[in-house]
Amino acid sequence: MSLRHISIKDFVIVRALALDFSAGFTVLTGETGAGKSILIDALQLVLGDRAEAGVVREGATRTEIEAQFDCPALLLPWLDQAGFEAVPEGLLLRRVIDLQGRSRAWINGSTATAAQLRSVGEYLLDIHGQHAWQSLTRAESVRALLDAYAGVDAQSLAAPWQAWRQAHQALQEAQKAQDGLLHERERLSWQIAELDKLAPAAGEWEDLNTQHTRLAHVQTLLEAAQQASQWLDEDETGVLSRLAAAQQALAQQRHLEPGFGAVLEVLANSLAQAEDAAHSLHSYLRKTELDPQRYAELDQRLSQWMALARRYKRMPEELPSVLQAWKQELTALDAAADTESLAQAEQAARAVLDALVQQLSQARGAAAPKLAQAVTQAMQSLGMQGGRFEVSLQPLPQVSAQGMESVEFLVSGHAGSTPRPVGKVASGGELSRIALAIAVTTSRLGSAQTLIFDEVDAGVGGAVADTVGRLMQQLGRDRQVLAVTHLPQVAACADHHLVVSKTLDGQAVHSSVQGVQGELRVSELARMLGGERLSEASRAHAKDLLSHAR
Secondary structure (H helix, E strand, O other): OOEEEEEEEEEOOEEEEEEEOOOOEEEEEEOOOOOOOHHHHHHHHHOOOOOOHHHEOOOOOEEEEEEEEOOOHHHHHHHHHHOOOOEOOEEEEEEEEEOOOOEEEEEOOEEEOHHHHHHHHHHHEEEEEOOHHHHHHOHHHHHHHHHHHHOOOHHHHHHHHHHHHHHHHHHHHHHHOHHHHHHHHHHHHHHHHHHHHHOOOOOHHHHHHHHHHHHHOHHHHHHHHHHHHHHHHOOOOOHHHHHHHHHHHHHHOOOOOOOHHHHHHHHHHHHHHHHHHHHHHHHHHHHOOOOHHHHHHHHHHHHHHHHHHHHOOOOHHHHHHHHHHHHHHHHHHHHHHOHHHHHHHHHHHHHHHHHHHHHHHHHHHHHHHHHHHHHHHHHHHOOOOOOEEEEEEEEEEEEEOOEEEEEEEEEEOOOOOOOEEHHHOOOHHHHHHHHHHHHHHHOOOOOOOEEEEEOOOOOOOHHHHHHHHHHHHHHOOOOEEEEEOOOHHHHHOOOEEEEEEEEEEOOEEEEEEEEOOHHHHHHHHHHHHHOOOOOHHHHHHHHHHHHHHO
16 A cells, blocks of 8 residues: 545646545546546656646646655655654645746655655656557666666666776876876976975075074174173273162161162162173173174075075975975876876776676676566467567677666567567557556566556557456555556456546536446446447446456
């Protein structure tokens, strides 16, 4: 069981509709033009199909569709990751479309996007339309169907294939760019060697300038220090002698004037500081001397810095960082030019890809004949006795993100004919039956619990129609099956029967759906058998169909 309930308001020609669904096989029937496929269209919209303003019923302002499903356990992690809360009611989906074609959607009461609705729909429904055969002519659809039957997923190749492609491209680009890389490497190596001779250190430029400036003025500095030292330390007239004399004079009279104590303290501090200054000047004069050699060395070093800075059009203080950047660039070039390492990386990535591709090819090779046999058997029961279905696997010239082979479905409609690509089969009836055979054979694949067949039995009749009905009835024992059909033989096999009818209300046509049982169901089957004029013969035939369908 999956789909529990759907309610539709102001959708195309439906004013208001609410339906409950049960497990098993359910058919929708009705007159031509009554809107049998409207329910399917509404389900597709609530599951993220493209919204258009034309779906809003004439005279209304918006369309509203709500659907309630059982929530598959496989969907719970997706809901949690996407930020939707699981609710006891199952899974509640809602979509509203206005006259401008604007759409809003909700999942369990929280706003959602159409893309999120589509993601949810993959867990809930598989829809087989009356033109399902068209997908059998598309390579990606055919490949995906075989992979699903084989129980593999080609998406697992995406990341390894991309990794190999990147490694392969890096190797090719390195091989093509060898000459350019070599020239660039030589240029960088020469520049790095030239700067390495200078070996500029961080902060060295500022230190050189400080030292150079001091040595350039050392004579003036020595003269100033000598002069200051003499003023401080001259025998009779120096600052130290005079401070000491002042201190002594006041100290002798302190017993008469206690206020001299504060002055004496200031003088003592001043004398101590002056003595420290004199000591520092004596030390400076002993250690400092004219050093023309060192000055010349500094001058030469500064000239080297400035010459390289001008050559490379940089500020001198930037040279250390420039050297480091060049070395990093050279390392990157060495790595890019290392074709041997790139070749090894490409081979390693290809080995990983080849192992996965081989597993995928083996799975496809094993599944192809099994799928062919199963579909061939289904074709026999659908009136194509002697027909044969084949799954052709052809190697590709180069590995792709989907594997190493192309997949194509071939079919022959009767014994003795050569299987040809499905798209080249001429008969529309055969195409529909082949599509139905494949749909029935593969319908148990995937996680969706609800299968919908929308007039896939077009072009089918007679005993084959009875077989189609029994196949769907059989599917309904394991999955919930909904089918839109015009065949009474198929409708008779259903566990539940819904009839779509249209009524004229003034100038507007409205569509409605109701479940039928007993005599009402007999009447609907009789209408399908004999048209609008019901006869006892058609009613008897309808009852016979129902009795044999049980």
